[in-house]
Amino acid sequence: MDAQHLTLIYLIIAAAVATFATRVGGYVLITQLKHIPPRLEAALNAVPAAVLTTLVAPAFVYGGFDVAASMFVAFAAGLRFSTLRMLLAGWVVVMAIRHLIL
Amino acid sequence: MDRDEFRQGLRGGFPIMVAASPFGALFGALAVDNGFTIADAVFMSAMVYAGASQMVGIELFGNNVQPWLVVLSVFAVNFRHVLYSASIARHIRHFTPVQKFFAFFLLIDPQYAESERRAERGLPVSFSWYLGFGLIIYLPWLITTAIGAVFGQLIGDPRVIGIDVLLPIYFLGLVLGFRKRDRFLPVVAASAVASVAAMHFVGSPWHVSIGALAGVLLAACLPQDRQPSEMAAIEREA
Known part of the structure; x- marks a missing residue:
């Protein structure tokens, strides 16, 4: 194994350690507390919506018309139907725009 | 191990596995494109198991960015997991230390979101359920990485087959689940x-x-x- 490949292996291990640290870090911090104050609990309750929104909003704004239209239709579908149908609806729209219209 | 709970986990994780598979293949293809061997690509998927940060990692590595900066970038992309592990603590307090180790290793976005949803509906977040949900995503992630690495060039542009919209829509669905x-x-x-x-x-x-x-x-x-x-x-x- 040459030196550059060895560097890559070490790099992957370091990235894995860094990732695991983020996945255990919050737990370690929070379990130091005996009592969770209400404002902290409100903050923790907001975590899923807050984080997941950051994976959605920029894609909608900067993704172009086809992605935005697809996500809008999927949003409407998501208010009524399951996630799998949402994915299907959004995929059909983006394929239609890319291959039939544009 | 509770077989019934484990099976519920498998069933719950299945659609996520389907949505994530193209990205596993895409990662494998990009990794080989950036100088990884097939084994390196699978090794990274197995060790890091965080799609977006893996993409960032290989992109920077391929551009000869210094290793410490690559690791820092991976850390930055995954920083949101700190919030997940703080928030999920309430639901997995009953896990043993070894179970917690595996739980944190598998703590990706859908794993976290579905655990929260399950707790919100009053269902138990048991280790059997958690492991079933995690493994049905983790193992295919390794397999699709290998497939992508072998057949990299065949996938071509993910936009042509429309798979680039699947992840944002999937996350949108998760957001709606918390409304x-x-x-x-x-x-x-x-x-x-x-x-x-x-x-x-x-x-x-x-x-x-x-x-x-x-x-x-x-x-x-x-x-x-x-x-x-x-x-x-x-x-x-x-």
Whole structure:
């Protein structure tokens, strides 16, 4: 194994350690507390919506018309139907725009 | 191990595995393109198991960025997991230390979100369920990485077959799943505006941490009206 490949292996291990640290870090911090104050609990309750929104909003704004239209239709579908149908609806729209219209 | 719970986990994780598979293949293809061997690509998927940060990692590595900066970038992309592990602590307190080790290793976005949803519905977040949900995503992730690495060139542009919209839509579905929670709209609005602004002014991947922080801070600052909180009520019911 040459030196550059060895560097890559070490790099992957370091990235894995860094990732695991983020996945255990919050737990370690929070379990130091005996009592969770209400404002902290409100903050923790907001975590899923807050984080997941950051994976959605920029894609909608900067993704172009086809992605935005697809996500809008999927949003409407998501208010009524399951996630799998949402994915299907959004995929059909983006394929239609890319291959039939544009 | 509770077989029934394990099977429920498998069933719950299945659609996510389907949505994530093209990205596993895409990662494998890009990794080989950036100088990885097939074994390196699978090794990274197995060790890091965090799609977005793996993509960032191979991109920077391929551009000969210094190793410490690559690791720092991976850390930045995955920083949101700190919030997940703090938030999920309430639901996995009963896991043994070894179970917790595996639980944290498998703590990707859908794993976290579905665990929260399960707790919210009053269902037990058992280790059997958690492991079933995690493995049905983790093992195919390794397999699709290998397939992508072998057949990399065949996938071509993911936009042509429309798979690039699947992840944002999947995350949108998860966001909608939390719409009954207190302060849902203000939190989503704050995170949306902050992440879009951060994407423009600061750039990826910082938009994730900045946007998330905006929503979480707003939730902490808004008037705390419910006494006792819904979460405490749910915990008593369970």
